[in-house]
Amino acid sequence: MASDPKSSAPSGKGGELHQQAGGDVAQLTTQQGVPVADDQNSLRQGRRGPTLMEDVHFREKIFHFDHERIPERVVHARGYGAHGYFETYDPIPELTKADLFQRKGEKTPAFVRFSTVAGNKGSADLARDVRGFAVKLYTQEGNWDIVGNNIPVFFIQDAIKFPDLIHAAKQEPDRGFPQAQTAHDNFWDFIGHMPEAMHMITWVMSDRAIPRSFRFMEGFGVHTFRMVNAEGKSHFVKFHWKPKQGMQSVTWDEAVKINGADPDFHRRDLWDAIQSGDYPEWELGLQVFDQDFADQFDFDILDATKIIPEELVPVRKVGRLVLDRMVDNFFAETEQVAFQTNNIVPGIDFTNDPLLQGRNFSYLDTQLKRLGGPNFNHIPINAPKCPFHHFQQDGHMAMHNPVGRANYEPNSWGAEDGGPREDPENGLTSYPEENDGPKQRVRSETFADHYSQARQFYISQTEVEQRHMVDAIVFELSKVETPAIRTRIMSHLLNIHDGLAKGVSEGLGMDLPEAAKPAMEVRTDLEESPALSILKNGPDSFKGRKLGILISDGADAGQLEALEKAAEAEGAIVVLVGPRVGSVKLADGSSREAGEKVDGGPSVLYDAVAILTSEEGAETFAGMHAAKTWAADAWAHGKFIAHSPKAAPFLQKAGLPDKGDEGLQSLADTDAAAFLKSCRKIRVWDRG
Numbered sequence: 013m014a015s016d017p018k019s020s021a022p023s024g025k026g027g028e029l030h031q032q033a034g035g036d037v038a039q040l041t042t043q044q045g046v047p048v049a050d051d052q053n054s055l056r057q058g059r060r061g062p063t064l065m066e067d068v069h070f071r072e073k074i075f076h077f078d079h080e081r082i083p084e085r086v087v088h089a090r091g092y093g094a095h096g097y098f099e100t101y102d103p104i105p106e107l108t109k110a111d112l113f114q115r116k117g118e119k120t121p122a123f124v125r126f127s128t129v130a131g132n133k134g135s136a137d138l139a140r141d142v143r144g145f146a147v148k149l150y151t152q153e154g155n156w157d158i159v160g161n162n163i164p165v166f167f168i169q170d171a172i173k174f175p176d177l178i179h180a181a182k183q184e185p186d187r188g189f190p191q192a193q194t195a196h197d198n199f200w201d202f203i204g205h206m207p208e209a210m211h212m213i214t215w216v217m218s219d220r221a222i223p224r225s226f227r228f229m230e231g232f233g234v235h236t237f238r239m240v241n242a243e244g245k246s247h248f249v250k251f252h253w254k255p256k257q258g259m260q261s262v263t264w265d266e267a268v269k270i271n272g273a274d275p276d277f278h279r280r281d282l283w284d285a286i287q288s289g290d291y292p293e294w295e296l297g298l299q300v301f302d303q304d305f306a307d308q309f310d311f312d313i314l315d316a317t318k319i320i321p322e323e324l325v326p327v328r329k330v331g332r333l334v335l336d337r338m339v340d341n342f343f344a345e346t347e348q349v350a351f352q353t354n355n356i357v358p359g360i361d362f363t364n365d366p367l368l369q370g371r372n373f374s375y376l377d378t379q380l381k382r383l384g385g386p387n388f389n390h391i392p393i394n395a396p397k398c399p400f401h402h403f404q405q406d407g408h409m410a411m412h413n414p415v416g417r418a419n420y421e422p423n424s425w426g427a428e429d430g431g432p433r434e435d436p437e438n439g440l441t442s443y444p445e446e447n448d449g450p451k452q453r454v455r456s457e458t459f460a461d462h463y464s465q466a467r468q469f470y471i472s473q474t475e476v477e478q479r480h481m482v483d484a485i486v487f488e489l490s491k492v493e494t495p496a497i498r499t500r501i502m503s504h505l506l507n508i509h510d511g512l513a514k515g516v517s518e519g520l521g522m523d524l525p526e527a528a529k530p531a532m533e534v535r536t537d538l539e540e541s542p543a544l545s546i547l548k549n550g551p552d553s554f555k556g557r558k559l560g561i562l563i564s565d566g567a568d569a570g571q572l573e574a575l576e577k578a579a580e581a582e583g584a585i586v587v588l589v590g591p592r593v594g595s596v597k598l599a600d601g602s603s604r605e606a607g608e609k610v611d612g613g614p615s616v617l618y619d620a621v622a623i624l625t626s627e628e629g630a631e632t633f634a635g636m637h638a639a640k641t642w643a644a645d646a647w648a649h650g651k652f653i654a655h656s657p658k659a660a661p662f663l664q665k666a667g668l669p670d671k672g673d674e675g676l677q678s679l680a681d682t683d684a685a686a687f688l689k690s691c692r693k694i695r696v697w698d699r700g
Contacts, residue, residue: 042072050453054172054366058449059456060314063171063369070172074370077175078378085382087178088144090135090192091127092226092279093346094286096335098122098149098296104330107247107300108239110359111153113330121150121397124335125349126226126278129161130181131192136275138267139192140221140484145231145253146351147333150397153438157355158251159375163220164232166316167209169459171370176202195491204500207462207528210508211317214466217484219261219477219546224619225281227292227556228260235353235368236313238361238443239300246443248306248313248363250320252297252327258551260694262616264484266649269616277617283338290556290583291336297327310535311465312458316367318465322543345393350379361443384408401432457532463507464535470509472544476697482512486519495522503528547697554691555583560618562589562610562642564629569598571656574684575622582688589613589642591632599626611638615646620691622654622679623662630662640666647676650695654679654687673699 040048048069055067065071080086100118107113112120127144128135143162148155167177180202183191190196194216203209215221223229233251240246262270270277285292299320301309311318339345352375353368362368379388385408388394403420405413413419417429424430470478485505489498498520505513506527517524542548559579563572579586590596590606597603607613610633615621623643625633633639643666646653653672655663657680664670675696677687 042069043076052170052173053453053455054170054370055451055453056364056366056369057447057451059452059454060312060364060458061447061449062364063366063373064451065373070370071373073172073175074374075377077178078374079381081382083382084133086378087129088125088127088146089133090131090137091125091144091346092282093123093125093339093349094282094335095337095339096122096124096291096333098147098331098333100331101329105241107241107249107298108359109242110151110156110239110357112149112151112156112357113359120152122333122335123148123150123345123349123393124333125346125351126282128192130178130194135192136271137278138222138262138271138275140194140216140264140267141192142216142221143223143226143229145229147231147253148349148351148355151357152398153357154398154400154440155355155394155396156357156360157351157353158233159351159353159371160231160233160251160253162223162229162231163212163215164234164250164252164319165212165215165465166234166367167203167212168206168367169208169315169317169455170366171368171374173206174367174370174374190491195488197492197494197497200489200492200501201494201497204497204504207504207531208317208459210462210504211466211469213485214469214481214508217481217488218469218473219263219480221484222262222264222267223278224260224262225556226278227257227282227285228255228551230254230259231294235316235365236363237368238363239298240359240361240443244443246361246445247300247302250299250325252299253294253333254297254327254329256293256295256332257556258553259546259549260551260619261546263480263649264487266616269614269645273612273614273617282335284585285556286335286338288585290585291334292556293335294333295329296331296333297329299325299327301325311461312456314363314365314456315459316365317459317462321468321541323539323541344391348383348388348391349393350383350388350391352376352379356440358438358440364445364447387411403431460531461535463504463530464538466508467534467536468538468541469544470512472540472542474545474547474697477545477547478511479515482515482519485512485516489516489520498522499525500528507534550694552692553582554579554619554688554694556585557619557691557694558585558587558617559620559622559688559691560587560589560608560613560615561622561624562615562633562639563596563604563606563623564591564625564632565597566599566626566629567596567624568656569600569602571624571679571684572598572604575624575654575687578684578688581685582691584619584688584691587613587618591629591636591639610636610642614638615642615651616649618646618651619694620652620654621646622687623659624656625659625662627658627661630659633659633662634665642666643668647699650697650699651675652687652691652693652696653677654682654684656680675699 054070055064098120104113125146128141145160147158180198183189231253239249306313354372387410390411418431503525588606589608593609595603652675654677
């Protein structure tokens, strides 16, 4: 907000990475009118030390941002949650004294909330966006929240920039659109001024940002944390959630059409899977390393825009997460659940990651406004399941208060009236890390490489995934009205990979500019990391996927039965799609109920399809635009397609080639079991 009431908005012209006041540019101040010297870095103790609470500008900025929405979350508003448990594989006392890791087979109750980040509560599920992956573990020593995403890095290195990031990504404030998408000037203008965001941009423009299902995506803790054992020995750790169902995404064209056909696609998918007993599972993996390794690593482990490739530090599986129960009431549980990065248990500790330090302040603070007061932990979904005792009392909507005479400590009263006491031996303590240095607003030089890992991510993708990334950036920048913003982004892309930059420039029809000057030399010797590719880590089964069968009157009952049995054996779900909702009469005189009408159940909703028709049914479908689109989209999206011989004329009318590929299979030449087995590959990418 401008300090001069006659000037309602800053009048800066932009153009520099960090524009400073002077000339016609208004001076940035706090709400108290105090000039701000540095809006890029929070105040910390030493270059890599912890963030200081006396940073009044940071606290005011985050405090105001936390309370921008009533009652909707500012970010992660569009969410869906489920209950389950975490089961420990084997004890790891050598790494941590955390109670849930001390006993083999220990089952810890869990609640997980998945979400998009930028969209409002009413937005569609298949927006191109980061997905929140927040896990609350109700351990015997208190609640531990791993508040992560489906992408292991983030846009920014310092939490002081989080309000700016989200303001830029959200709908533009003067017009109120577009929402749930970043394809607009403000977002890309901000990103163009933030080279540190380039690694995250490659991830968000990849297929990771349009997952097929919550069940088929990875989760990450993002930050580097500490694990501390009973002897006080510390190890650094990165948290990974690996889906046992395998990874899978959709194409952008599918995402757009799915949002039109079923904007609740991800919600419905999770609901249907759990209600049918097909419980999704993830394995918790740890990347563990010590200080010596951290000192030798090429990037700063405190930098949230960096990963540690799995080829350097393998992921150790220590347990599994199972979701087996939906909520009883969406508002009471999914909407009111409060995740906080500062919810840790003995044996888990923080590092000086400046983004994590800021989140620890912000997440607790934001619950005050969103949930109405300091007693949000009295809400059942947030309350621990282990015994708890404290002297905190009163406040808005208090459900329980201290019992007995004492509501303070230390006190003179005995065990009956004196209340709880400290436990120095078993209580939560902080690792005694030493920090030294002046108080200053500065970014460590070890945070300065913004392009090398972005390049590594790009070269680790298959050609198909690289093409999707180029197409995504071209689409987003084509919605940017200011040519200078597009040019600035391309100058950054040149530092990532020439092929990426050239593909974007050709897609936009713009000349490539000179490369942006990097803060430090870009490394081109980082090797490919196969773990970063979805297609290199695809599923090895069709379990949990959907087979859509377009069926007409007079279809062969034996072919339908064979497909259903093969799908059941594979662990897949079958949905019948007909010319109408209701009875479809098969060739043997039997009838089946179609679950979807052809224009209400488009092929984008299914992972593979089959088309079973009679001769008359083929003619009927050939005259229906929705049916022809159904088949044409399945072909265009690389789906595996089985068809009865009598459906061939319809396929020709729908534009499919006379001679297909391995994914187009006639049931005259192959049996149903063989077709379902081939569907394990999910897509025929060579078709595109």
